[in-house]
Amino acid sequence: MRRRRALCLAAAALLAACAAPRWQQPGTPLPEVLAALGQPTLTVALPGGGQRLIYSSQPAGRQVLQAEFDAGQRFVALHQVMNEARFMALRPGVDTRTTVLQTFGPPALVEQVASFTGDIWTYRLLENFIARQAHVHIDPAGVVRRVMFTDEEPDERFLRLR
Structure with a gap:
């Protein structure tokens, strides 16, 4: 019984590995990834000749994917960066508008408030x-000064009971 269960688990793991798209394999050429994912929202040059393709679902969605490529234009890794840990890693006084854009892509919303001089990217x-x-x-010089989080209010249309 134990052996049969182990074989079933191994078969399931093998099938899951086969189900991964080809472009997710390290070393996949950039043109294959572009064919699978389409044109990115933003392309960022990386030190050493690599590049990062940013695929953003903002403003309506909640995901931003970074596809990283080495200097030979071969796929290295894929990251979903829309999480609190990534935002908390921003360094106030050090990171800039450019580093935020190159990490998360364009914001869903840019606004200003009376209590802060500068833009707030949401x-x-x-x-x-x-x-x-x-x-x-x-701030107006383009330097990150603070990162805050709020819960998003649900759309009232979906809360009404019918």
């Missing part, structure tokens, strides 16, 4: 199944 994310917003405060 991103939508899902953290532990809770709809949240990350607010990155960027």
